[in-house]
Each structure stands twice: as structure tokens, then as C-alpha cells.
Amino acid sequence: MSLRDATAEDLAAIMDLERTSFPTDAWSEAMMREELASRHSHYVVLEDAGILLGYGGVRAVERAGDADIQTIAIAAAARGRGRGRELLTALLRAARARGAREVFLEVRADNPVATSLYASEGFLEIARRPRYYQPDDVDAVVMKLDLVGWVARAAADAGVCS
Ligand SMILES: CC(C)(COP(=O)(O)OP(=O)(O)OC[C@H]1O[C@@H](n2cnc3c(N)ncnc32)[C@H](O)[C@@H]1OP(=O)(O)O)[C@@H](O)C(=O)NCCC(=O)NCCS
Numbered sequence: 001m002s003l004r005d006a007t008a009e010d011l012a013a014i015m016d017l018e019r020t021s022f023p024t025d026a027w028s029e030a031m032m033r034e035e036l037a038s039r040h041s042h043y044v045v046l047e048d049a050g051i052l053l054g055y056g057g058v059r060a061v062e063r064a065g066d067a068d069i070q071t072i073a074i075a076a077a078a079r080g081r082g083r084g085r086e087l088l089t090a091l092l093r094a095a096r097a098r099g100a101r102e103v104f105l106e107v108r109a110d111n112p113v114a115t116s117l118y119a120s121e122g123f124l125e126i127a128r129r130p131r132y133y134q135p136d137d138v139d140a141v142v143m144k145l146d147l148v149g150w151v152a153r154a155a156a157d158a159g160v161c162s
Contacts, residue, residue, distance in 0.1 A: 003090055006043035006055060008036055013052035014045070021073035024136050035070065042094040046074070046083055053078045056087040060098040067095035067147070069105035072114075084117055089154070092121070096151050103147050106132065109139040118143050122150050 006014065011033055019026045027035075035041050035057055043057040056072035069091060074084050095103055105123065107114050123143040132140035 001046065001048045001053075003044055003046050003086060006036055006045045006057075008033070010043075010045050010052065010055070011036060014055045017052060017055060017073055017075055018071075020076070025133055027071070041070065042091065042098070044087060044090050044094070046087060054083055054087050056091050058091040058095050058103070060095040060100045062098055065100060066102045066104065067098070067100035069103060079113075084114075085121070088117065088121060092145070092147060092150060096147050101146075101148050103145040105143050106140040107143065108133055108136075109141050115141060115143075118145075121145065122153070 011029065014036075015026075015029050015032060018032065036043055038059075040061045041057055041059045043055060045052055046054040052075070054072075054074040057070040058067050059070050060067035069088070072084060072087050072091070074087070092103060103123075105118065106129065107118060109128070123145045125141050126144045127142040129140040129142060131137050
């Protein structure tokens with residue numbers, strides 16, 4: 001099992017997982033290609049024996065001070081074993097390395113698994129965007145994380161002085 005930065009070569013495998021993970025609102029291949037190429041984004045992949053098990057991305061513009069979790073997905077057969085959290089924490093560390101102090105995201109109101117993952121890392125609900133996800137007509141929950149506090153908690157948990 002390895003976690004590494006995504007490259008353009010990962011596009012096809014990422015799109016396969018994107019389409020199965022988000023059947024009604026998957027990004028287009030063109031959008032994902034742009035994301036992988038953008039200097040403002042950081043994407044990581046988890047793989048095992050060359051098979052893509054997950055991917056995630058964060059948008060963190062240098063000196064902007066904040067960041068956005070763009071997407072995160074783990075292959076259905078590989079869920080529930082800590083891999084989503086591993087991807088998320090890698091993205092949060094990358095955002096902090098780019099100077100972000102706060103991280104935002106939007107999650108479907110009908111996605112309790114993802115919401116629970118985010119809440120367990122300290123994300124708080126700050127707003128709702130009614131009917132944001134179409135065609136499903138599902139609200140978006142907007143969440144925000146104090147990234148400086150998250151890093152301090154992670155260091156304390158690891159027994160490291162922050
Ligand atoms: C959301 C997703 C990335 C989580 O990845 P995962 O590897 O299954 O999650 P993890 O095993 O790391 O679990 C992390 C936390 O998620 C929550 N969680 C995981 N599985 C859950 C389940 N079946 N029911 C409720 N909460 C669950 C828990 O809070 C869990 O923490 P815990 O293990 O300490 O209880 C994954 O389910 C997924 O890819 N879903 C489809 C795509 C998606 O919805 N992406 C998010 C878009 S915003």
C-alpha cells in the first residue's frame with residue numbers, strides 16, 4: 001500500500017473511480033485533467049500493487065491562507081479501513097505546507113459517512129446550500145476546519161512539541 005502524489009498518468013484510473021463513486025455528479029475527464037495539472041491543487045493517490053484504491057485533492061493557492069478539499073474517494077471494496085482518513089490527513093498536511101490556516105469543503109447532506117469523517121477531524125458545519133447538488137436535489141453542508149488547531153492536535157497526539 002502506498003500513498004503518493006498523483007500524476008497525469010493516473011487520470012484514467014482516477015476517472016474510473018470517480019464515475020463509480022459519484023454516479024450522478026462525477027467530474028468530467030477534462031475537469032479532472034485540469035485539476036491534476038493545476039499548480040494551485042495537490043492530488044494524492046493510494047495504490048496497492050499498482051491498483052488505484054483511492055484519490056483525493058485539495059486546492060490551496062500559495063499565500064491565500066485558506067484551502068478547499070476538492071474531492072476524496074476510496075474504492076468501495078477498500079472502504080472502512082482507515083484509508084479515507086489517511087487520504088484526508090495527507091491533504092490537510094499539504095494544505096498547511098502551502099500556508100493555509102483554514103480549510104473548507106462541501107459535502108452532500110445525504111452522505112453521513114463522509115460527514116462523520118470530516119467531523120471527526122474537527123470540521124464544523126458553518127452553512128447549508130439548499131439544493132446545491134443537481135440533478136439529485138440534495139443540499140450541500142459547508143464545513144470548515146481550523147487547520148492550525150488541527151496541526152497542533154495532531155502533533156500533541158503524536159507526542160511531539162508543536
Ligand atoms: C467517504 C470515504 C472517502 C471514507 O473513506 P473510508 O476509507 O471508508 O473511511 P475510513 O475507514 O477512513 O473511516 C473514517 C471515518 O469515516 C466514518 N465512517 C467510515 N465508514 C463509516 C460507515 N460505514 N458508517 C458511518 N461512518 C463511517 C467514521 O467516522 C470513520 O471513523 P472511525 O473509523 O474512527 O469510526 C469513502 O466512504 C468514500 O469514498 N465514499 C464515496 C465517495 C464519497 O462520498 N466521498 C466524499 C465526498 S465529500
